[in-house]
Structures are given as C-alpha cells and as structure tokens.
Amino acid sequence: MSISSQEICILPNKNNLALLQTNGMPGNLYNICSNLPATPTRLERLLRDRELRKYSKCLNDCEAELPSSTQDCFSPDLETSTCWFNDEELLEPVSASRSLNDDGERLDFRASKQRLLVVANRLPVSAVRHGEDSWQLEMSVGGLVTALLGVKEFDTRWIGWAGVNVPDEIGQKALAKALDEKLMQRCIPVFLDEEVVHQYYNGYCNNILWPLFHYIGLPQEDRLATTRSFQSQFDAYKKANQLFADVVNEHYEEGDVVWCHDYHLMFLPKCLKERNSKMKVGWFLHTPFPSSEIHRMLPSRLELLRSVLAADLVGFHTYDYARHFVSACTRILGLEGTPEGVEDQGKLTRIAAFPVGIDSERFIKALELPEVQDHMKVLKQRFAGRKVMLGVDRLDMIKGIPQKILAFEKFLEENPNWRNKVVLLQIAVPTRTDVPEYQKLTSQVHEIVGRINGRFGSLTAVPIHHLDRSLDFHELCALYAVTDVALVTSLRDGMNLVSYEYVACQESKKGVLILSEFAGAAQSLGAGAILVNPWNVTEVAYSIGYALNMPADEREKRHHHNFKHVISHTAQEWAATFVSELNVTIVEAQLRTRQIPPPLPIEVAVDRYSCSNNRLLILGFNATLTEPVDTLGRKDSQINEWEPKLRPDLQEPLRKLCDDPKTTVLILSGSARNVLDDNFSDYNLWLAAENGMFLRVTTGDWMTTMPENLSMEWVDSVKNVFEYFTDRTPRSQFEVRETSLIWNYKYSDVEFGRLQARDLLQHLWTGPISNASLDVVQGRRSVEGAAIDRILGEIVHNKGMKEPIDYVLCIGHFLTKDEDIYTFFEPELPSEVPASVRPQVPTQVRTSTAGSRAALLLKQNSMSAVEQNKSYSIDGDTLHLMVTDRISFQEGSSVLDLQANDYFSCSVARKRSNSRYRLQSSDEVVTLLRELADHR
Ligand SMILES: O=P(O)(O)OC[C@H]1O[C@H](O[C@H]2O[C@H](CO)[C@@H](O)[C@H](O)[C@H]2O)[C@H](O)[C@@H](O)[C@@H]1O
Numbered sequence: 001m002s003i004s005s006q007e008i009c010i011l012p013n014k015n016n017l018a019l020l021q022t023n024g025m026p027g028n029l030y031n032i033c034s035n036l037p038a039t040p041t042r043l044e045r046l047l048r049d050r051e052l053r054k055y056s057k058c059l060n061d062c063e064a065e066l067p068s069s070t071q072d073c074f075s076p077d078l079e080t081s082t083c084w085f086n087d088e089e090l091l092e093p094v095s096a097s098r099s100l101n102d103d104g105e106r107l108d109f110r111a112s113k114q115r116l117l118v119v120a121n122r123l124p125v126s127a128v129r130h131g132e133d134s135w136q137l138e139m140s141v142g143g144l145v146t147a148l149l150g151v152k153e154f155d156t157r158w159i160g161w162a163g164v165n166v167p168d169e170i171g172q173k174a175l176a177k178a179l180d181e182k183l184m185q186r187c188i189p190v191f192l193d194e195e196v197v198h199q200y201y202n203g204y205c206n207n208i209l210w211p212l213f214h215y216i217g218l219p220q221e222d223r224l225a226t227t228r229s230f231q232s233q234f235d236a237y238k239k240a241n242q243l244f245a246d247v248v249n250e251h252y253e254e255g256d257v258v259w260c261h262d263y264h265l266m267f268l269p270k271c272l273k274e275r276n277s278k279m280k281v282g283w284f285l286h287t288p289f290p291s292s293e294i295h296r297m298l299p300s301r302l303e304l305l306r307s308v309l310a311a312d313l314v315g316f317h318t319y320d321y322a323r324h325f326v327s328a329c330t331r332i333l334g335l336e337g338t339p340e341g342v343e344d345q346g347k348l349t350r351i352a353a354f355p356v357g358i359d360s361e362r363f364i365k366a367l368e369l370p371e372v373q374d375h376m377k378v379l380k381q382r383f384a385g386r387k388v389m390l391g392v393d394r395l396d397m398i399k400g401i402p403q404k405i406l407a408f409e410k411f412l413e414e415n416p417n418w419r420n421k422v423v424l425l426q427i428a429v430p431t432r433t434d435v436p437e438y439q440k441l442t443s444q445v446h447e448i449v450g451r452i453n454g455r456f457g458s459l460t461a462v463p464i465h466h467l468d469r470s471l472d473f474h475e476l477c478a479l480y481a482v483t484d485v486a487l488v489t490s491l492r493d494g495m496n497l498v499s500y501e502y503v504a505c506q507e508s509k510k511g512v513l514i515l516s517e518f519a520g521a522a523q524s525l526g527a528g529a530i531l532v533n534p535w536n537v538t539e540v541a542y543s544i545g546y547a548l549n550m551p552a553d554e555r556e557k558r559h560h561h562n563f564k565h566v567i568s569h570t571a572q573e574w575a576a577t578f579v580s581e582l583n584v585t586i587v588e589a590q591l592r593t594r595q596i597p598p599p600l601p602i603e604v605a606v607d608r609y610s611c612s613n614n615r616l617l618i619l620g621f622n623a624t625l626t627e628p629v630d631t632l633g634r635k636d637s638q639i640n641e642w643e644p645k646l647r648p649d650l651q652e653p654l655r656k657l658c659d660d661p662k663t664t665v666l667i668l669s670g671s672a673r674n675v676l677d678d679n680f681s682d683y684n685l686w687l688a689a690e691n692g693m694f695l696r697v698t699t700g701d702w703m704t705t706m707p708e709n710l711s712m713e714w715v716d717s718v719k720n721v722f723e724y725f726t727d728r729t730p731r732s733q734f735e736v737r738e739t740s741l742i743w744n745y746k747y748s749d750v751e752f753g754r755l756q757a758r759d760l761l762q763h764l765w766t767g768p769i770s771n772a773s774l775d776v777v778q779g780r781r782s783v784e785g786a787a788i789d790r791i792l793g794e795i796v797h798n799k800g801m802k803e804p805i806d807y808v809l810c811i812g813h814f815l816t817k818d819e820d821i822y823t824f825f826e827p828e829l830p831s832e833v834p835a836s837v838r839p840q841v842p843t844q845v846r847t848s849t850a851g852s853r854a855a856l857l858l859k860q861n862s863m864s865a866v867e868q869n870k871s872y873s874i875d876g877d878t879l880h881l882m883v884t885d886r887i888s889f890q891e892g893s894s895v896l897d898l899q900a901n902d903y904f905s906c907s908v909a910r911k912r913s914n915s916r917y918r919l920q921s922s923d924e925v926v927t928l929l930r931e932l933a934d935h936r
C-alpha cells in the first residue's frame with residue numbers, strides 16, 4: 001500500500017500501539033489526541049520515537065511503501081469518522097475528518113502541516129526601499145536566520161522587524177505584501193519606529209542584555225548615563241515586545257505553536273499568555289544564559305525571569321545555560337527547580353536544552369554547484385603554496401576577533417618558518433553598527449590587523465586578509481571547503497554555527513577546527529575540535545601550530561567525529577524536537593491540570609452542614625486561618641510564618657461554630673502548643689499541635705497522643721547534629737519540640753541549604769541513628785494520617801458522643817506528605833476496611849528528588865497494633881525529625897457514619913492536591929466559615 005504526502009495513516013508499532021501520523025507532523029498527533037486520557041510517558045515515547053520521524057520523512061518524500069505487516073492493522077472502524085487507538089491506555093475515540101481512497105485502502109485525511117509562528121526580532125530578510133511602494137529584500141546574516149531557514153516541517157510564518165523604519169501606510173502595506181510573498185516561510189512585519197528601535201534594540205537589547213548575557217557586564221564607561229536611561233530603555237523594550245504580541249495575536253489561529261526567539265523577546269511570553277492563556281508558547285534563547293550571579297546584576301532581573309516563565313517551554317542551546325536559568329529562578333525568584341523545569345504555584349515551566357544545528361545537506365550539496373566550484377578554483381589559485389586559516393564572524397566583541405589576531409601574531413612571532421606559508425582570512429561581518437561599542441571594536445581590529453600586516457607582510461603578501469563585509473552563500477561555502485584550519489575564538493557564543501558549517505564543507509579536505517571552549521558548539525564538537533581558551537593567547541598560538549602540522553590520519557579521525565554530529569543534528573531536527581516537546585509539555589500540563597481539585601461548592605457544603613447532626617470541622621492553621629501565604633518573595637513572608645496569628649475576621653465565625661453543640665472544631669497544625677494556646681485558648685474547641693502529637697480540648701490540659709513506651713533517647717545526640725548544622729548554615733533555624741526536632745533552612749541560600757540538609761541526614765545516619773535496626777527508605781511520611789485515628793478516638797470518648805459523626809469538613813494548607821488526612825475520612829473507600837487501617841499508609845512512598853523535596857523515613861515493618869518509629873523527612877525546606885507511631889483504632893466501633901456527599905475535604909491555596917475541593921486562599925476560608933456559622 002502506498003501513501004502519499006498530505007495524508008494521515010495509522011501505523012501499529014511493535015507494542016501494538018497504534019500511531020496516528022500526519023504528514024511529518026508529530027505536533028498534529030497532539031492536536032488530535034490532546035483530549036485523550038493517555039499517560040504522558042506513553043505520549044512522550046510516541047513522539048520521541050525517532051523511527052516515527054523517519055516514517056514521517058518518508059511520507060513527506062511521497063509514495064513510501066508501508067511494510068506489509070502493517071497492512072492488516074487498519075481497523076474497519078476507520079470507515080466511520082472515528083479512529084481507535086489500539087492500546088489499553090488509549091482506548092478513546094478520536095474524531096477526524098477523513099475519507100477512503102478509490103481502492104478503499106488509503107486514508108486520505110488531507111491534514112495540513114502544523115502552523116508555526118516564529119517570532120524573532122529580525123525577519124530573515126532586510127528590506128531596502130526603492131520608491132514609495134517598492135521594496136528590495138535581502139537575506140539577513142546570522143546564526144538564528146540560518147538555523148530557522150533550515151526548518152521545513154511546519155507551515156511557518158515568521159513575524160519580526162524588517163530592520164527598517166517605515167512611517168507611512170503606503171510603505172507599510174507594500175512591504176507587508178512583498179514579505180508575504182517572500183520564501184516558503186511567509187514573513188509578517190512588525191513596525192517599530194526609530195525611537196523605539198533606538199531604545200529597545202540598540203539600547204536595551206544590544207547594550208545591556210547582549211553584553212550581560214555574554215559575561216561582558218553592563219557597559220562600563222558611560223555607566224552613569226546608562227543607569228539613568230535604563231528605565232526608559234526597559235520601557236521601550238516592553239513596548240516593543242507588546243507590539244510583537246499584537247502582531248502575533250492578529251495572525252494567531254487556534255492550535256498554532258508560537259515560538260518566540262531570543263533575548264529581544266523575553267517579555268513576549270507573558271504578553272501572549274496574558275491575552276490567551278491557551279496559546280502554546282515556547283521561548284528559545286540563542287545566546288548563553290549567564291550564571292545567576294551575572295543575571296542578578298540586571299535591574300529588571302525579576303520581571304524578565306517571570307515573563308519568560310510564562311512560556312510553556314523554555315529552551316537553551318546547552319545544559320549549562322538551562323542550569324543557569326533554573327538557578328536564577330531559584331535564587332532570584334525563590335522558586336523551586338525540578339528536573340523538569342521551574343515550578344511556581346503549581347505551574348510548571350519546562351526547561352530543557354535543544355542544541356541547534358544547520359541544514360547540513362544544503363551545504364554539502366552546494367559544494368557541487370558550478371558557482372561554488374568556480375569560487376573554489378579561484379581561491380585555490382590565489383592561495384597556492386600557503387596554508388589558509390579561516391575566521392568567519394560578525395564583528396562583535398563576543399567573537400574574540402582581537403584575541404584571535406593576537407594569537408596569530410604570536411604564532412608568527414614564534415614560528416618564523418611559517419611566516420610566508422600561512423595566511424589568516426578573516427571575514428568580519430559588520431553588525432549593530434549604530435552601537436558605539438561596535439564602532440570602537442571595528443577601529444581596534446583594523447589597528448591590530450594593520451600593525452601585524454605591517455610587521456610580517458611583504459610587497460607581495462600579507463599574513464592577514466581582513467574583510468569588513470559579508471559573503472554570499474556560494475562564496476562562503478567555497479571558503480569553508482578550501483581552507484585548512486577554521487579558527488573560532490568566541491569569548492562567549494550561544495552556539496556558533498560557523499563551526500558547524502565549516503565541518504559540513506570539509507568532507508574531502510578534513511580541515512582542522514580550533515574552537516573556543518566558551519562557544520556552545522564546544523559541547524557538541526568538542527571531541528573532534530581542538531578546544532582552546534581564547535583568553536590564553538599562548539595556548540591559541542600553540543594550537544594553530546598543532547593544527548597546521550597535524551598528520552592526515554588525526555585530521556581524518558577528528559573530522560569524522562564532527563561530521564557525524566553535524567549531519568545528524570540538523571536545524572530541522574532541532575525545530576521538530578522543540579515543537580514536539582512543546583506539544584508534549586502542553587499535554588502534560590493538561591493532565592496536571594486535572595489534578596487541580598474543583599472549587600469548593602460553598603453553598604452545598606453549608607446546606608449539608610445544616611442537615612447534619614454531629615459535625616466535625618478539621619481546620620488547618622497556617623495559611624488557612626492566618627493571613628494568605630505570600631506568593632511573591634520568600635523573604636517577605638518570614639515574620640508572618642514565625643508568628644502565625646488567627647485572622648481577626650475569623651474570630652467571630654469561629655466562635656459561633658465552636659459554640660454550636662452539634663459541631664466539634666479541631667485545629668490540626670504543625671505549630672507548637674504555645675502557638676495554638678496563644679491563638680485559641682478562648683475558644684471552645686480541640687487543638688492538635690505538632691502534627692497531632694499533642695491534643696487538648698481548650699477546657700483541659702495537653703495530652704500526648706503517643707503511646708507511653710515511646711523512647712526519646714535519640715533526641716540528645718540528634719540535637720547536637722542539628723546544632724552543628726545550624727551554626728554552619730547561615731539563616732537556618734533549629735527548634736526543639738517535645739516530640740520533634742525541626743531544622744528549617746527556608747531562608748538560607750537555597751542550594752546550600754539543600755546540600756547541608758543532605759549532609760545532615762548523612763551525619764544522622766552514620767551517627768545517632770546508626771544502630772537503629774530499621775530499614776531506611778526514601779519517601780514521604782504522613783504524620784496526620786497516623787495520628788488522626790487516635791485524636792478522633794479521644795474526641796469521641798471525651799465528648800461521650802452518642803451518635804456517629806455524619807458530616808466532616810477538613811480544610812487546610814497541608815503539605816503533600818500530610819495530605820492523607822483527606823483520604824482518612826474518604827467515604828468512598830471500601831466499607832469493609834476497618835477504620836483502624838484507613839487509609840493504608842504506604843510503607844514505601846514514591847521518592848521525589850525534586851528540588852529540596854527529598855525525604856528519608858524509617859520503614860515500618862507491619863501495620864500491627866502499636867508500632868513505634870522515628871521518622872525523618874525533608875519537606876520543602878524544613879527538616880523534621882520526629883517520633884511517630886501507629887495505634888489501632890478500636891475495630892468495629894462506628895464513630896463515623898459518613899455519606900459521600902457529607903464529606904468535604906478541601907485544600908487551601910494549593911494548586912495540586914488529593915483533596916476533593918479547593919479554596920484559593922484564606923480569604924475564601926473566611927467566607928466559608930462565615931456562611932457555616934450563619935447557616936439556617
Ligand atoms: O541580528 P543581529 O543583531 O545582527 O545579530 C545576528 C544574530 O546574532 C545572534 O545569534 C545567535 O544565534 C545563533 C544560532 O542559534 C548562535 O549560533 C549564536 O551563537 C548566537 O550568537 C543573536 O542571538 C540573534 O538574535 C541575532 O539575530
């Protein structure tokens with residue numbers, strides 16, 4: 001059976017999982033099946049399956065033969081407009097328009113390529129005006145353009161600035177029309193006026209962000225002036241980003257992928273998401289992202305990070321840049337970095353490395369073209385008898401051109417025998433010529449070149465050929481092909497595609513690549529290139545000699561390494577991977593969203609409350625009955641959290657509820673007893689302090705909920721360890737409670753705190769707890785789950801309850817580890833399970849290695865009557881060390897008679913939770929408790 005391009009077909013893979021494939025577009029699969037309850041891992045595997053990509057390539061190339069084994073797998077169901085995924089997890093219908101072809105075999109879905117809106121500061125062309133409504137378009141030079149022009153798998157529209165000021169409407173219309181017709185990728189212009197360009201592009205982008213991201217720092221000499229104009233430049237930057245957003249919105253169609261590029265548009269993801277939160281937005285940085293210590297210098301550091309985080313997927317060339325970004329979010333915004341990305345209030349922004357590549361085939365094929373061959377011939381004649389070293393860079397300070405030339409001078413100095421036998425051909429493409437730093441660099445380079453040529457040149461030859469201009473594609477390919485050594489000495493460079501292009505064109509000559517270790521490309525071409533530190537002129541000079549003298553077999557081996565990489569990591573691959581990852585991210589986010597409980601139906605909760613006779617209200621304290629948790633700066637919330645106070649507006653409703661004879665109120669908190677005493681002594685309610693370890697009715701004394709034989713011998717030695725670490729971890733705190741020790745590193749340096757916590761646990765393990773005959777597993781541990789049965793028993797007994805509890809409302813900002821309080825009462829659990837073992841607290845819980853959320857716990861061996869354990873857990877940034885136990889609740893006793901619709905578990909200010917419902921903040925708790933208190 002043959003299938004042609006523009007079709008969707010269903011292919012079964014080895015695992016009997018049917019793949020829906022469209023015209024080379026893994027993304028479309030996502031569009032179609034985004035409603036499916038599929039597991040992300042399965043979907044991920046689907047899309048990342050390289051075989052699948054190969055298939056899609058075949059489909060694009062038309063008339064690919066399907067393996068015969070797949071032919072029987074087309075289900076007759078497909079004759080209806082429903083396709084079925086043949087997999088347990090994907091047994092959901094997918095609707096799509098389709099028709100069978102004449103022979104009844106072919107599925108003709110007429111799917112179109114996925115639409116991709118590439119938004120970059122620059123369009124791939126620059127426009128030159130020739131009269132009122134006539135424009136000439138020229139290809140722009142630069143790595144971003146090269147990379148994105150290689151992308152052919154999508155129906156791409158490119159939105160960007162044409163590099164020219166067009167104030168009049170006639171000109172704008174004519175340019176838009178000319179651009180629309182340009183290339184296969186339609187170009188849509190964003191019009192920026194001169195002042196905006198000056199402040200946004202020359203100012204904020206190229207004078208502030210560019211040098212900072214390349215570790216040059218903020219401009220030195222006119223620092224005062226820059227600081228003064230900084231705000232206006234940043235304002236212009238935001239304004240320009242908003243203009244880009246306006247154009248995107250104008251052209252956006254549902255399902256489009258919007259891919260924002262580079263440091264010029266860090267504000268764009270936020271602008272786009274504010275307008276349409278469902279838009280699929282990715283952002284990719286082509287430059288390095290510097291260490292957080294550098295990013296910290298930027299006055300607008302917070303705003304920029306936050307706006308980038310609005311994207312669904314954020315990509316970098318290398319893992320290092322991604323790591324720096326996550327670290328900036330952790331250190332500067334105080335957010336949690338996870339292996340997947342950065343999490344803020346339950347919203348995950350996925351962060352990953354996607355090293356760009358080139359369209360290698362284009363370069364390889366170009367070498368056969370007569371124009372290129374002609375250029376090669378001329379060049380070979382011109383430089384006959386001399387080895388040629390090549391440099392191709394924009395004339396930018398990050399490219400290390402002066403350092404390169406100085407190293408070459410040193411080489412000539414130290415190797416007189418090479419003086420007439422080698423030439424350095426430096427192509428220095430003028431760039432950002434309006435920025436003063438770039439003008440200064442041009443003069444500086446000219447000066448050095450002049451000096452060296454004067455020193456080592458002769459009447460007939462000079463050692464350096466320096467061109468201040470760009471070359472066309474054919475000239476460039478010819479140069480790449482005939483030269484012996486390429487010299488890339490970037491001081492910092494996001495990737496550096498010149499090095500890739502050089503390798504692609506060197507299949508026959510096997511030239512040597514000398515590559516700066518500060519270019520992103522060093523991480524991919526490191527095996528074959530000679531890596532150098534461009535600041536070390538001696539090292540570079542030595543490497544030049546090494547490269548020129550390298551024997552053929554070594555050149556061959558090195559080239560082979562690089563060539564393999566360049567041809568297999570292409571620009572097409574890069575874009576396809578980024579976009580499919582973005583699609584995956586969206587599906588994952590949708591699945592995660594399903595874990596967000598619905599809002600608490602307050603009316604219903606109040607109504608059921610009115611109809612019940614024996615109600616139990618379990619209320620958390622922190623962030624439930626206190627002021628809302630601060631969500632912006634960790635530091636601002638310090639005082640709040642250490643002295644939690646009951647909200648004044650809750651006093652009255654709480655009192656009413658407590659005084660209702662049909663209602664029992666229990667405050668369940670991690671706080672110490674004195675904190676609860678201070679806040680609730682005047683109310684008629686129950687207090688459970690230290691996560692349920694202590695209990696009292698406010699008319700009585702504190703009692704422990706622990707069995708009497710609980711040993712506390714471990715405390716002293718553990719205390720020493722805690723004190724030791726508190727001394728050595730600035731801003732960490734240590735608290736001794738009756739049954740627990742808490743080491744809190746919430747306000748310490750995030751990463752240092754985490755390391756110290758890990759180290760601390762090691763010390764405990766090898767010291768104070770080493771003799772414990774317990775199994776240590778990593779995981780989380782519920783304390784409430786273990787204590788609530790005893791608390792409940794005590795309340796029932798103390799109150800002499802005659803009838804069972806028929807209404808439970810359990811609300812709190814509980815930590816995930818403590819959330820099984822919600823399931824404890826869950827009436828949906830099998831009724832034959834005795835209350836004593838509800839819920840089944842797993843003895844080994846899944847480990848979360850994310851951020852600081854690691855936990856150590858001592859494994860329980862059985863669920864029998866009385867168990868005693870010490871449990872250690874790090875949750876968030878607090879290390880709790882506490883004694884826990886499990887005691888059976890009297891089997892058969894029926895203190896609960898709870899119908900499903902009389903149970904309301906409700907998390908407060910948490911995005912993800914196991915609770916049935918959620919309330920946004922303690923403000924909503926106030927509303928709820930007021931209504932309960934005033935119920936009729
Ligand atoms: O448009 P210009 O201001 O003249 O600058 C040209 C481009 O330079 C930068 O390129 C980066 O992207 C390359 C591809 O990912 C990468 O190999 C290189 O290391 C980077 O410097 C810049 O990021 C682009 O936005 C500019 O268009």
Ligand SMILES: O=c1ccn([C@@H]2O[C@H](COP(=O)(O)OP(=O)(O)O)[C@@H](O)[C@H]2O)c(=O)[nH]1
Nearest residue numbers: 141142143144146394429470471496497498
């Ligand atoms: O005369 C020239 C010089 C360079 N380039 C292209 O400019 C890009 C430079 O990309 P790179 O990643 O090396 O650095 P960038 O300039 O983007 O920082 C490469 O694709 C080159 O082919 C070009 O088209 N003509």
